[in-house]
Amino acid sequence: MAEANQLFKEFKIQSVSEFFRRNAAMLGYTGKVRSLTTLVHEAVTNSLDACEEAGIPPYVRVEIEELGNEHYKVVVEDNGPGIPEKYITHVFGKMLAGTKAHRNIQSRGQQGIGISGAVMFAQITSGKATRVITSTGNDEIIEAWVKIDVDKNEGKIVKKEKHPNPKGWRGTRIELEVKNVKYMRSKQGVFWYLKLTAIANPHAHIELIEPDGKLIVFPRSSDYIPEPPVEMKPHPKGVLTDDVYRLAKKTRRNTVRRFLIGEFSRISDKKVDELIEYIAALRLIKTVEDKKLQEQYYQKLMEGHVKAVLRAFKGYTKVVKQVAKMMEKPPEKLTWHEAEEIVEAFKYMKFLAPPTHGLRPIGEENIEKGLKGILKPEFVTAVTRPPKVYSGGIPFQVEVGIAYGGEIPAGFDLYRYANRVPLLFDAGSCVTTQAARSIDWKRYKIDDLDRAPLVLMINVVSVHVPYTGTGKQSIASVDEIYNEIRLAIMDAARRLQTYLSGKHRKLAQVKRRKTFEKYVPEIARALSILTGEPEEKIREYFIRFIESKFASAEVEEVAAEEVAENA
């Protein structure tokens, strides 16, 4: 018996760390550079979310210290609200209990494992506990070393100290010691991640101290703190059987009808009546043996002729009554099969588009501020498209920013974001890359895209961003999203074009002026020889004349009459 207990324990230990290893790719912990980036991402996201929820302009400082070969200490410090003592284990220890994982909410956290994953990663690579120093701004600072108890799958404080807080410091500082990672200044590294994060979060001040001691500051460029996203009820077109089944088990409503009305958006009492008819019709259609006839019924149902379909069957009212009965039973009694029937019927029904109030785009003004503040371009513009819906019921929104010239080096660069989070991997398969490349940039005065000093930023905002693959680093090519991205890029590119043609005009003006100025010394010398007047004086006359002409509006006239001399 004891043996069995031991075995079970072993199995459990195995399972939590094993789970982590098996799902490393999904969780973002693959590759030495990427693992470090993911670690920083989780910590920074935590900080930004905490600050935003508390309405504090975020100040985040990331420090990476090299302790040995592929051995680093990562320190992330913020000025957030701090963590009360009793919640420390909850915040840093709970694996797979992320509150966002199953909520219908737009969130930065994509993996649903969050900071506890980072703690776990540190623990399994270096064996060290994570040091947490935090204060809510009261009279004490708590210093705690947190580990994950793989037995119980929860956080455990292995050591705790309390210090006085005479200056009223508030915030959280976490220190993670990790091995098997590597700091590199590549486009997949921490530096790049923080730079892109700073652009998408202009309200945050972000600092980075690199292993060689170099301090990089991405200063705050906007005072506006975004409102935290709100949870949205799922839209019937966007749900899976599992969602319905799981929500039914959790709900406090007492009938299936009330559950559907209460927990989903765009479902009314009347819609439930309609749903009953659709389910009944589907049940009846399934009894038809003639495949061709069955196909016809499905077609009719899709066209919305539910009553006509029902009337085609004898005694259909009996079936309708059966289904109606189902709607009145307690939701926790809903079977998987019944949930399946409901979701199938949703596919044939028509609903209002889902509400979009839960989406939190960065906003045109803030994108412009972010790009301007970090990239220092000479021109910047941004477009936030109105919310749209993909695959019938999932709201999403596309934002695009363009930064051109200034300190941007030559060469096109695409900054991809999903819900403000930079996507650093798998650019090739991403819908944003495809959309950006599909644009005929020549039409917008960008003759050679690959040599233009141009940064294109694309942010796809949605409750469910459709990622490709497990890495969640690339957005799937969904037609609706592709088209929205294209429209947004074209809109922004048109503004760039307007700017560039103005710039070309200005450049031409400067060039024209130079054309005249460069001849002045020659002319002055010749005229001096011819007339005997001092060269210096003649030069002055000409320079003054050019200046006066270019200062006045007559320049346009001069330009207009520039017909090649008859020669």
Added chain:
Amino acid sequence: MPKRKIQRERPKEKFSYDPRKVLKMLDEHARRILEDIKAGKNPHFDIPMRGLSNVYFDEKSRLIKMGDKLSRRYFLNVAHARKFMQTLLIMAYVKRLVSEGKHASLREAYYANKHTIPGTRENTFEDQSESDPIIEDLERMFGVLREEMHITADRRGYIYGDIVIRDGEDEFNASRLGSGGWAVPGTVEHIQFPEINVDYALVVETAAMADRLIEEKFPKRENALIIATQGQASRGVRRLIHRLHYEEGLPIIVFTDGDPYGWYIYSTIKQGSINLAYLSDKLATPESKFVGMTMDDIKKYGLENVTEKLKGIPPNKKGGPTGDYKRILEEMNYPWFQNKEWQRQLQLALKWGVRIEQQALANKSLEFVAKEYLPEKINNGDLLP
């Protein structure tokens, strides 16, 4: 031998070379530019336009003349600025040449003014094809010859005959320089003629024919001055012809091949050319006459065997007219060939499809041209207008 009809006439023009005239022009134009810029006006040059569109035949003076179309060259105009600068550069250069009494060729003028503009990678002149037109512009603008601006062209042609020439410090008789005669320099403006002992000037197209006449002592016997153009007459030769006619009263008689090219040489000596229309009244000599070769000479002197076929396709054949035929038809339309004598010659050339060279006369004998053909025709007044 018939009595000589050709004699020296009264001069119509005087030796007029005066370097101060060019200097005055340069000064006037430069001052105006300076005044404009001081007053905040966009300075410009008014340059008479070049090309066929600004050329006409003046019936009264019987010269090809330049019209009054002007093109304005502004400083503050992207398309003009460079040429404006170049114009002033050449003007300054001309001032130096004239005041120092030096002469420069077109190529020298180009190199003398070519340099990189400070602060750019641009040259003031990239090619001689940029400086030559500027010099022509100045000729038209000032109404002076480039020779008067001390810029010389390629020299070609020579003279032989009993006249005394003063060229700077040298003075000599052009019949005492050996059989090669005196080569006409690029600029003849400063040349003076203290003594003229000839009755007329015979302009000869080919050097071979001129040499033949010299060897046969034609100049001495006929009291003539031989001017060999060696093809199309150079500006120096044309100016010399003009001056000899107008300043010294020498009648001008032209002797070329009997082909469209020869007749064209006559035409430019007589009326001026389209290119240099603005200089016609300095270069052309409308009173000059034509002695040969003519189509009638072929019949008259029995030269049928020594004619050459015209090149090109006749007008009545498919693809025609081309080559010589086309030239002849063009020449038939020249205003100064609108007389029955010339129309007859040109018609005959078309009809027979032949041309006749000066040297074909050697078919008779080497002396024939000097002892019979020319004296006979000239003294009989058998000349074309």
